[in-house]
Amino acid sequence: MALEIEHVLSVEPMLPITPVPDMPPYIAGVVNLRGNITAVVDLAQIYGQIARDSHETDCCILMVSVGGHACGLLTSHTGDVREVSDTEIAPPLSTPAGPQLFRGFIDVDGQLVGVLDADRLSTILMDDTKP
DSSP, X not given: OBOOGGGEEEEEEOOOOBOOTTOOTTEEEEEEETTEEEEEEOHHXXXXXXXXXXXXXXXXXXXXXXXXXXXXXXXXXXXXXXXXXGGGOBOOOOOSSSOOOEEEEEEETTEEEEEEOXXXXXXXXXXXXXX
C-alpha cells in the first residue's frame, strides 16, 4: 500500500500494543508514543485478512495523520518514497465488497500498489470508534 507523504508523521519500530475492549477488530489496540496514547489500526483486518501479529519483530508502525487525528498503521515494512503524478494513479476497482479505502493503484516495478485514500480511512475509523 501507499499513502501520500503529507499524511505520514513517522515510522516507528514495533511498540507494545495494549488491546482495548469493545473496539472493532481492526483496532489492534493503543500504544504510548512519547507520552501520547495513539490507536493502532491493522488494515488487513478491515478486509477480512489474517491479523498481523503485533509481536513480530519485522513489523513497524506507520504513524499517520488522517482527518486531523493521529493513528498508527501496522505494516510489515516501509518502502521508498516516490513522486507519483495523479495521471499515474489508475482508478480503484468498483466493487461492492468491503470498504473502499483506495484512491487508486500505481505500478511499482511491475506490481500494483494500492494508494490509500486518507479521507475515506478517516471516515471509517471515526464512524466505527465512536462510543
